[in-house]
Amino acid sequence: MRMRPTLSWTPAEDLPPGTTDPEPVADALRLGGVLVLSGAGISTESGIPDYRGEGGSLTRHTPMTYQDFTGSARARRRYWARSHLGRVAFARARPNSGHRAVAAFERHGLLSGVITQNVDGLHQAAGSEGVVELHGSLDRVVCLSCGVLSPRAELAARLEEANPDFAPVAAAINPDGDADLTDEQVGDFRVVPCTLCGGILKPDVVFFGENVPPRRVEHCRALVREASSLLVLGSSLTVMSGLRFVRQAAQTGTPVLIVNRDPTRGDRHALTRVSLPLGPALTTLAERLGIPADVRAVT
Template sequence: MRTKPTLSFTPIGPPLPRTRELGPVVELVAGGGVLVLSGAGLSTESGIPDYRGHAGSLRKHTPMTYGEFVGSADARRRYWARSHVGWRTIARADPNAGHRAVAELRRGGLVAGVITQNVDGLHQAAGTTSVVELHGGLDRVLCLDCGDVTARAELDRRLAAANPDFAHTTAEVNPDGDVALPQHLVDRFHVVDCSGCHGTLKPDVVFFGENVPRPRVELCNALVDRARAVLVLGSSLTVMSGLRFVRRAHAASIPVAIVNQGETRGDPHAAHRVDLPLGPALTDLARLLA
């Protein structure tokens, strides 16, 4: 049994060059026991933009922070108005070829687990089981007062009933389900409270500035420790919530491969860095390992 690694990381040199050759990743995954860590780049082919790619939403959109949300009724109105529109796009999104390839590798026993930084539920919709949603899921709503968790679809119906004249459509939605709305629409939007205790409702996701629940982090650490290899898919690893697992794997001499378009913060820890579109690359990977 592999002993639990310490987090005093071994020295690392400059990252290896990026390549468009998938062969080393095929060899790595063929051995099984692979833990997948996925990010927003995996969902771009489903019509959901990432945060930090060349057209990432952070270039023109500042996500809601936890402090803003809990500290201001106006901020909550702004969030729920925008999210009420954006949720329709998230709910209609279909898994793409990359999600389906991961599900196929999971069914084939090569992928031992999946940690996703995404909140769109597309891994599960593609048939992947036992997905750990690091940042939660937009399909659930949490009451900050009583702790009750309910379905987002039910809240969507309640918000529609409370805002019968509210109508807005958009072709562009952010990874957190937020959209841009004119202020006059936000100002007349009516927010609803928890149907049980009349407390404050929040999407069951980790906002910027909010910590991932400790039990969830510990579960992910255990998955890393049991893995034979870690495969990062479509994540820039800019935030520590995902990067820490790559660092943990590197410290334990667990090989890391990254398939992503563009550089990532985890590149110095990777044994293989592949710069390819996720859908075609993962489809080829699954086909070669079938």
């Protein structure tokens, strides 16, 4: 029997409690040099579910692993069928007030950078620049044989042509951009190869069981070293890809502040955890800092 990926984490009882007072975060932003590390929780208000929060997709959905994707043509067919359908829902998502607040903080010179664990591109859509996409982006596709990158839109058009009658109704959309479909709904969905070498195409994202590219990790570590403080937004920090930066900051005395409704694996390293919804919390922070209220605007 195939084992489910080890993704769950139960917070220890001795973790410090959360607070509803965002003033310590406001103080850090006033000093400037804040490095943001964002997770799935910042995109839930845009209609993209998270993995581990209330009603998170891990309660009903096992994400694709790198090992399954590379080792099984059937798994690849299932992934691309689900992802092809899920992409439509992702394309409709728009930045929410949390994304816009982060972009506003950056415009006002309060941030030293943004690292996101998300693959949805919503930080950039809100106006943030120089975002480090720790886990890659669903907007790109990479060939596992020749390494060439290509736009996801091009692949979508090819898949549409190869599967003109494919139009199932999904039960739900997941944070990694795929849709919940049964094997019957996937059917004989046709996967297309790389146009240059005929190799296997994969979304340019880091699957579970796959490592973040070392150069990207080192770039993020350099950003942490240069930051005045690290602000975690909407991440449970369950997996090491994000937690390692929290640990790095704490080990060097860089203040860590977290805004997340639920306890996180990084709470023991944090100066504070603000237990509030991301959008309202970040909008309140923008108001306290005198940043124009256009972070509320719908774009």
